[in-house]
Amino acid sequence: xxxxxxxxxxxxxxxxxxxxxxxxxxCCEEAxxxxxxxxxxxxxxxxxxxVVVEGQVDLIWDAPxxxxxxxxxxxxxxxxxxxxxxxxxxxxxxxxxxxxxSRTGRVMKVDAAGLRAIFETDAVxxxxxxxxxxxxxxxxxxxxxDEVARRRGHDIINQW
Amino acid sequence: MSDLDxxxxxxSFQGLNAEQLEQIKAGCRMLEYxxxxxxxxxxxTAEHLWVLQExxxxxxxxxxxxxxxxxxxxxxxxxxDTLGYSSFVPPYRYKLSAYCTxxxxxxxxxxxxxxxxxxxxxxxxxxxxxxxxxxxxxxxxKQLQRSATxxxxxxxxxxxxxxxxxxxxxxxxxxxxxxxxxxxxGRQEIHLAxxxxxxxxxxxxxxxxxxxxxxxxxxxxxxAEKARRVFxxxxxxxEVQTDLLLAPSTP
Numbered sequence: 571x572x573x574x575x576x577x578x579x580x581x582x583x584x585x586x587x588x589x590x591x592x593x594x595x596x597c598c599e600e601a602x603x604x605x606x607x608x609x610x611x612x613x614x615x616x617x618x619x620x621v622v623v624e625g626q627v628d629l630i631w632d633a634p635x636x637x638x639x640x641x642x643x644x645x646x647x648x649x650x651x652x653x654x655x656x657x658x659x660x661x662x663x664x665x666x667x668x669x670x671x672s673r674t675g676r677v678m679k680v681d682a683a684g685l686r687a688i689f690e691t692d693a694v695x696x697x698x699x700x701x702x703x704x705x706x707x708x709x710x711x712x713x714x715x716d717e718v719a720r721r722r723g724h725d726i727i728n729q730w
Numbered sequence: 731m732s733d734l735d736x737x738x739x740x741x742s743f744q745g746l747n748a749e750q751l752e753q754i755k756a757g758c759r760m761l762e763y764x765x766x767x768x769x770x771x772x773x774x775t776a777e778h779l780w781v782l783q784e785x786x787x788x789x790x791x792x793x794x795x796x797x798x799x800x801x802x803x804x805x806x807x808x809x810x811d812t813l814g815y816s817s818f819v820p821p822y823r824y825k826l827s828a829y830c831t832x833x834x835x836x837x838x839x840x841x842x843x844x845x846x847x848x849x850x851x852x853x854x855x856x857x858x859x860x861x862x863x864x865x866x867x868x869x870x871x872k873q874l875q876r877s878a879t880x881x882x883x884x885x886x887x888x889x890x891x892x893x894x895x896x897x898x899x900x901x902x903x904x905x906x907x908x909x910x911x912x913x914x915x916g917r918q919e920i921h922l923a924x925x926x927x928x929x930x931x932x933x934x935x936x937x938x939x940x941x942x943x944x945x946x947x948x949x950x951x952x953x954a955e956k957a958r959r960v961f962x963x964x965x966x967x968x969e970v971q972t973d974l975l976l977a978p979s980t981p
Contacts, residue, residue, distance in 0.1 A: 659868045665868075665871055697853045701856075708825070711867065715825065
């Protein structure tokens, strides 16, 4: 079972009380992966918020023909780093793909429906977690924007 | 009826009750901007949440050493849209710049610290608002992905036929109107040129619109107003204005 100590280290769940962490823990399960395993694909319906426990996971933008998207990762995630924010935010579709990047590894899968039920009964948890989820989306946006700006910049320079 | 009544229709505030909405209104300040004005810049410290009441706003990234243009637009915000959620996430800096693209933009500006105090007092309000902002951020993420995969826009050449006969009929005013429209949109794939007489003097002023991949078309008896319509609806909107044509497919 995933320990409260670990859950507390995950940024999305930092600042929660032990009772609140216990509630989150009841929504968690673990899964192993190997290098190259697909954890989810862009476009899938998300059921979990994910956290790397051991090893590395890469987030990949699959758009064909676009710099930074052809199988290249836009983000490499190590232990305690969350991903799969789309599970908590409409329209609830994964925007990127996640692939195992280390020889072996382990992830924590947090049931999104269970988390939403906690938010309904305890708005403090909802406010704290969703504030961090907003920050997580923002981080991914920056990473994607870097790729797009680089590509557009190259396009413009090539026209000079 | 208060100027702020429109807030009840704003996505960011859906799910709030009437009392919570009244609390938010207490922190609102109305502001107005003119076309081309930037009301926050990429990289600036983000201290406000903004809600657009009227007008349109482009969210653009900046390229060093280059003037802003529509090319850099990630998304366009309209009435009831919320901007500036970066004020709630580290590093608390705007990720994009906001430019007013209509004659005027009327906005509500709310201080971040005011909202954070409300969230402390009422976490349910904080949960609803932050969840709504996450949905908006998610939509921007999707728009960014889409904008990066869209094909580049087709090149357009607009020729204003400026021979003596054309100028006598008002071609200079037509050219000025088109120059104005082009500057306003900042679209770098659109080129404006002057050309000679089309040989149809009674139909002057003429302009020819040539869009890459399509047959050029010639418009007749242009005025500044008609030229603006052709620019907006044909050059930008892709819809040939058949009632103004000299003859279809005649260069």
